[in-house]
Amino acid sequence: MNVDAADKLKHRKGIVKIRLTKKDGSPIKDTEITVSQVKHKFLFGCGAFDSLPLANDELGENDKAKIEERFEKFFDIFNYATIPFYWGRFEPEKGKPDTNRLKKASEWLVSKGCLVKGHPLCWHTVTAPWLLDMSNEDILKAQLERINREVSDFKGLVDIWDVINEVVIMPIFDKYDNGITRICKELGRIRLVKEVFNEAKKANPEAILIINDFNTSISYEILIEGCLEAGIPIDAIGIQSHMHQGYWGVEKTLEVLERFSHFNIPLHFTENTLLSGHLMPPEIEDLNDYQIRDWPSTPDGEERQAMEIVQHYKTLFSHPMVESITWWNFCDENAWLGAPAGLLRRDNSCKPSYYELKKLIKDEWWTHPTRLVTSNTGEFEFTGFLGEYELVIDNIKLHFNLDKNSTLIEITV
Amino acid sequence: MNVDAADKLKHRKGIVKIRLTKKDGSPIKDTEITVSQVKHKFLFGCGAFDSLPLANDELGENDKAKIEERFEKFFDIFNYATIPFYWGRFEPEKGKPDTNRLKKASEWLVSKGCLVKGHPLCWHTVTAPWLLDMSNEDILKAQLERINREVSDFKGLVDIWDVINEVVIMPIFDKYDNGITRICKELGRIRLVKEVFNEAKKANPEAILIINDFNTSISYEILIEGCLEAGIPIDAIGIQSHMHQGYWGVEKTLEVLERFSHFNIPLHFTENTLLSGHLMPPEIEDLNDYQIRDWPSTPDGEERQAMEIVQHYKTLFSHPMVESITWWNFCDENAWLGAPAGLLRRDNSCKPSYYELKKLIKDEWWTHPTRLVTSNTGEFEFTGFLGEYELVIDNIKLHFNLDKNSTLIEITV
Numbered sequence: 001m002n003v004d005a006a007d008k009l010k011h012r013k014g015i016v017k018i019r020l021t022k023k024d025g026s027p028i029k030d031t032e033i034t035v036s037q038v039k040h041k042f043l044f045g046c047g048a049f050d051s052l053p054l055a056n057d058e059l060g061e062n063d064k065a066k067i068e069e070r071f072e073k074f075f076d077i078f079n080y081a082t083i084p085f086y087w088g089r090f091e092p093e094k095g096k097p098d099t100n101r102l103k104k105a106s107e108w109l110v111s112k113g114c115l116v117k118g119h120p121l122c123w124h125t126v127t128a129p130w131l132l133d134m135s136n137e138d139i140l141k142a143q144l145e146r147i148n149r150e151v152s153d154f155k156g157l158v159d160i161w162d163v164i165n166e167v168v169i170m171p172i173f174d175k176y177d178n179g180i181t182r183i184c185k186e187l188g189r190i191r192l193v194k195e196v197f198n199e200a201k202k203a204n205p206e207a208i209l210i211i212n213d214f215n216t217s218i219s220y221e222i223l224i225e226g227c228l229e230a231g232i233p234i235d236a237i238g239i240q241s242h243m244h245q246g247y248w249g250v251e252k253t254l255e256v257l258e259r260f261s262h263f264n265i266p267l268h269f270t271e272n273t274l275l276s277g278h279l280m281p282p283e284i285e286d287l288n289d290y291q292i293r294d295w296p297s298t299p300d301g302e303e304r305q306a307m308e309i310v311q312h313y314k315t316l317f318s319h320p321m322v323e324s325i326t327w328w329n330f331c332d333e334n335a336w337l338g339a340p341a342g343l344l345r346r347d348n349s350c351k352p353s354y355y356e357l358k359k360l361i362k363d364e365w366w367t368h369p370t371r372l373v374t375s376n377t378g379e380f381e382f383t384g385f386l387g388e389y390e391l392v393i394d395n396i397k398l399h400f401n402l403d404k405n406s407t408l409i410e411i412t413v
Numbered sequence: 414m415n416v417d418a419a420d421k422l423k424h425r426k427g428i429v430k431i432r433l434t435k436k437d438g439s440p441i442k443d444t445e446i447t448v449s450q451v452k453h454k455f456l457f458g459c460g461a462f463d464s465l466p467l468a469n470d471e472l473g474e475n476d477k478a479k480i481e482e483r484f485e486k487f488f489d490i491f492n493y494a495t496i497p498f499y500w501g502r503f504e505p506e507k508g509k510p511d512t513n514r515l516k517k518a519s520e521w522l523v524s525k526g527c528l529v530k531g532h533p534l535c536w537h538t539v540t541a542p543w544l545l546d547m548s549n550e551d552i553l554k555a556q557l558e559r560i561n562r563e564v565s566d567f568k569g570l571v572d573i574w575d576v577i578n579e580v581v582i583m584p585i586f587d588k589y590d591n592g593i594t595r596i597c598k599e600l601g602r603i604r605l606v607k608e609v610f611n612e613a614k615k616a617n618p619e620a621i622l623i624i625n626d627f628n629t630s631i632s633y634e635i636l637i638e639g640c641l642e643a644g645i646p647i648d649a650i651g652i653q654s655h656m657h658q659g660y661w662g663v664e665k666t667l668e669v670l671e672r673f674s675h676f677n678i679p680l681h682f683t684e685n686t687l688l689s690g691h692l693m694p695p696e697i698e699d700l701n702d703y704q705i706r707d708w709p710s711t712p713d714g715e716e717r718q719a720m721e722i723v724q725h726y727k728t729l730f731s732h733p734m735v736e737s738i739t740w741w742n743f744c745d746e747n748a749w750l751g752a753p754a755g756l757l758r759r760d761n762s763c764k765p766s767y768y769e770l771k772k773l774i775k776d777e778w779w780t781h782p783t784r785l786v787t788s789n790t791g792e793f794e795f796t797g798f799l800g801e802y803e804l805v806i807d808n809i810k811l812h813f814n815l816d817k818n819s820t821l822i823e824i825t826v
Binding site for chain 1: 579585601602603607628630635637638639640643
């Protein structure tokens with residue numbers, strides 16, 4: 001594999017020299033070895049809400065088999081999973097958080113090789129209804145305590161968090177009264193962001209803390225600028241792209257990338273949706289307002305979805321600031337709004353989009369097993385996509401990480 | 414005059430007790446006095462660009478007479494004047510600023526009882542063309558030096574400044590290359606705002622420093638929040654309302670007032686336009702793109718303009734956070750875009766809007782001469798619109814200020 005200057009994916013690859021020595025210090029020379037990629041550094045993620053009933057053994061036999069089969073396909077391509085911490089569902093009754101169930105789900109996902117992200121810690125939607133009975137001062141206190149509790153409880157298990165969701169609209173959200181809109185209106189957006197990020201940072205200084213929004217306008221840009229000027233420790237900018245009303249297209253995607261990359265902070269595409277059925281009408285402003293009985297996946301729609309997903313992932317993966325892409329609904333079953341938003345149909349069969357995505361992640365962007373021979377100093381040079389690798393020498397298996405900064409790795413066999 | 418709780422203008426009025434004593438300390442009792450308002454505290458302003466050729470004696474006899482007559486009508490209603498500091502015109506050649514001409518104009522306007530505002534210190538439009546030859550570092554340096562120079566040179570004469578204009582669009586303005594867009598893109602909006610405000614503050618700590626924009630969206634709101642969180646000393650939020658495409662109406666105006674008043678910083682309506690001719694088509698995005706040969710003032714248009722100006726000023730004057738309203742073009746002659754935007758026609762005759770505005774400012778919202786008799790302790794109580802007053806007692810004229818905080822004023826005659 002080559003990395004030349006014209007390579008559009010050179011930011012995704014690394015070159016490293018590896019030196020193999022025996023325990024006595026002598027080089028393992030002129031020896032054949034095999035190097036295989038086992039994991040991407042890039043975070044290819046997906047919503048994994050189904051892990052909750054599965055990992056907690058809450059399913060009947062049939063359902064269990066179905067969800068297990070689904071996750072086999074999930075783990076075939078994804079190394080990153082988003083699980084739900086919506087406050088209103090996580091702690092519907094004050095003081096009784098769903099910590100144990102979420103822990104089991106996280107542990108299971110981690111055991112399958114995934115990094116796990118918690119979504120979200122602060123949001124005005126699906127928030128705890130009992131906040132409505134409290135004063136603003138107490139709501140803020142409860143919000144910060146909840147952040148401290150979750151981030152602390154899951155430390156080492158969930159170290160990536162969507163700390164706050166949809167702040168641009170938060171203080172002016174007027175569909176219904178809720179505690180979070182109330183405190184955001186009183187404090188202002190930036191002060192609330194500061195409070196929740198500082199609390200999360202305190203609870204887990206190593207965590208990756210994300211601000212997330214569906215608003216990709218100049219307002220979100222200016223909000224981020226304001227947050228950064230206020231010294232808020234934002235580790236990644238989250239951008240939702242639920243494209244129920246149609247694929248953005250390359251041009252708009254590049255324009256969004258251009259505008260949000262100038263902060264020099266990694267970009268996470270946190271919630272990606274492309275449909276394999278008819279599109280939502282353009283006049284719908286809040287996607288939640290479109291409620292229909294049946295929203296089928298169609299053959300034409302599946303072809304379109306497959307084509308668009310390839311285009312979309314290629315555009316994002318080509319951009320150096322993008323660090324993760326999370327597909328939102330893995331399967332049409334239980335998909336948000338009942339939309340045909342999955343890579344799998346309701347019966348678990350794979351749509352073309354699944355195969356296309358797998359081809360990208362595990363073939364085109366994957367470093368396939370490579371046989372090499374060490375030099376007479378025991379060295380070999382290796383180029384590949386960034387990530388985790390297995391090195392096989394004389395039936396001994398070793399692991400190493402290929403990172404952008406790797407230059408020389410010395411391995412004693 | 415009464416100020417009751419239901420009075421929609423009670424925030425514009427003050428109640429004060431005045432005690433009149435003779436030099437020997439004895440009260441001036443049972444004496445008739447007359448109190449008359451001589452000036453509004455509220456800033457009723459207008460663009461006064463014509464003051465430059467007039468005050469600098471650059472006009473032929475006819476033009477001079479015409480402009481003088483125009484300014485008589487101007488001073489009849491306005492106590493606040495905006496003069497142009499567009500960098501590209503103020504200093505077309507580097508090192509040769511137009512300071513003297515602007516000083517003469519300011520001095521003349523001040524001598525006529527006006528407060529003078531300088532507009533603007535930093536803007537990407539009509540900026541100095543010679544910035545294009547400089548590095549970004551040097552552009553910023555030149556911008557700050559220019560701010561320091563103007564704010565220092567005009568201290569005591571011009572103590573109100575539109576420090577920065579149209580920051581929301583500034584870094585993405587793409588109609589033509591210019592030095593200010595370049596540095597705003599590099600620094601970011603908030604850092605540039607911080608630099609220019611800090612420089613202006615340093616040069617004149619007493620000045621009123623305004624951020625000004627035509628963008629009244631959530632983006633401007635978030636920008637202001639970001640600036641305030643970054644500690645930028647913004648004294649007033651400037652809101653442009655060039656309504657060439659039609660009057661906003663009361664509802665939109667109230668909505669804008671609501672959104673921008675929660676910062677608890679005074680609002681200045683800095684650039685108000687309502688037309689007395691046909692409206693600009695709604696599809697025009699940048700008003701500057703609408704260039705027509707002839708844009709007449711019409712009888713119907715003049716009636717509409719008069720009705721709308723009353724509605725608009727009433728809406729703004731009723732809101733406690735509004736501190737100033739500046740009409741943009743006093744006369745159709747030389748009006749921006751050639752629009753019939755003036756209160757006067759090209760021949761200096763007054764449109765109905767002029768009379769209506771005068772009625773509001775100098776009649777409905779004006780405290781007319783009042784005759785009162787002092788008590789046996791030499792006191793009288795007085796209620797009126799906030800501003801400057803003349804008190805006449807035995808042909809002696811005295812002045813006092815009626816402010817919101819006034820409670821007791823003692824005057825020795």
